[in-house]
Amino acid sequence: MNNEMTMVEADIWHPAQQQQLFRSLLDAFSYPGRIQSCPLQAEPCIALLGALLDGQTTLSDPQDMLQETIWPKLEAQRVPSELAAFVLLDGSHAPEFVPSLGTLEEPEGGATLLLRVASLHDDDSAVLRMRLSGPGIRQLVTISVNGLHADWIVARNDWVSSFPLGVELVLCDAKNFVALPRTTRIEIGGAA
Amino acid sequence: MNAHYELPLEDAGYSFGFLDEYAKKEVRRCILKAISIPGYQTPYASREMPMGRGFGTGGLQLTLSLIGADDTLKVIDQGSDDSVNAVNLRQFVQLTCPGVEVTEKTQKATLIQSRHRIPEKMLTEQQILVLQVPYPDALVVVEPSEARRKVMHGEADYSRLLVKLYEDVVRFDEITISHRYPTRLNGHYVIDPSPIPRWDVPRLHQSPALVLLGAGREKKIYAVPPYTVAEPLVFDDIAFRVEDFRDANGKRIACRCCGSTVSFLDELIDDAGNVTHQCSDSSYCEEQQETISARKQA
Structure with missing residues (x-):
């Protein structure tokens, strides 16, 4: 199964829209596991890239999910997935590389992975259930996802095991997104 | 900042929020x-x-x-x-x-x-x-x-x-x-x-x-x-403690404006050398005073 992206484009390049989207993303990072609906009428993962990237950053798109016409607008430098600060991926395929995890002195070098999934649910109704705890989460939160290969979470839990090293995950479906920073503890299975 | 100061308007002006x-x-x-x-x-x-x-x-x-x-x-x-x-x-x-x-x-x-x-x-x-x-x-x-x-x-x-x-x-x-x-x-x-x-x-x-x-x-x-x-950061046997606003008799000092005994106080010394205390958070203090005056009127 592939998580296809639709190419609706609201004005994701407008600064005021980007500010609005950033505040939603800020809420997503502040309160991991809270599913945010994208405030713009656009494919969330592309809108998020548009709001965050510029010529100073690196991006990798190993599965060619982005149209070529988008790249010049993002301005980001194209680098291999192992080195990129941002990686755009189809969540239905198992991970095939180890992203940048940062270093002990500079953990901010850890990558942000944007995974396109089929759907996000704030209950346990979808295939892959996750129980979340950690900073930003007052009580245990359960979310579930369709179209995400479970190996992503297994690999991610390994990548974040020696804090402060790690990666951030942002899961996006067609309308919503949720952030899973490296401090979030993810248990697969959750409350069934 | 001078109240009449205006940002210089160049061709493009400044973007919202000053920063590019x-x-x-x-x-x-x-x-x-x-x-x-x-x-x-x-x-x-x-x-x-x-x-x-x-x-x-x-x-x-x-x-x-x-x-x-x-x-x-x-x-x-x-x-x-x-x-x-x-x-x-x-x-x-x-x-x-x-x-x-x-x-x-x-x-x-x-x-x-x-x-x-x-x-x-x-x-x-x-x-x-x-x-x-x-x-x-x-x-x-x-x-x-x-x-x-x-x-x-x-x-x-x-x-x-x-x-x-x-x-x-x-x-x-x-x-x-x-x-x-x-x-x-x-x-x-x-x-x-x-x-x-x-x-x-x-x-x-x-x-x-x-x-x-x-x-x-x-x-x-x-x-x-x-x-x-x-x-x-503390030690097991030495607890963290916050500022102590009690006077010599052990009584909690109140704010001179709103009378609050639960807020963080600033110490003020007037010209005569008298020491008084007042809430550091001015918004909180004003709200307390409004509540008190509303209660008096009621």
């Missing part, structure tokens, strides 16, 4: 990493602002990167909305962010930029607190080299800081740090929580609101995410 979009994007990316690694001082390219470093440029760059036309902003300096630093920063934001509302009421604000205090009123999940930071690194008192401090932070090695606290206990029988009390986040990084009094430190623990800290001169951004463990 590239600057904002960089700050925003740093904020996300700062939240993901609680307490880690994320380096960023602090921009030149039209005011001196040390006047809150770090906090201001955070505020300008976050703010949108639908935000309501409150700016405070040592608890007061009316002091020079707060007034100037507020005017600057009003000048460069058309449409943004400003308020003095803590509960009405969506974004609060503060110098050296956390508002008395409990913040909510709908609010973001931005603190201005002069010295971001708690380890600077024990290690001059930033390269070595970065290793110590990464390894969560704070033994030398604890020795410093221990020396205080040996010499003075208590830890003598009055403000900027080193605070450990999520069991790893120790932060300098900016020069807030000890009184405010417990409010970082499990705060419903996001707290962002920006040091403009030192070019660092760090964060206390919501619902995160924030523990002041």
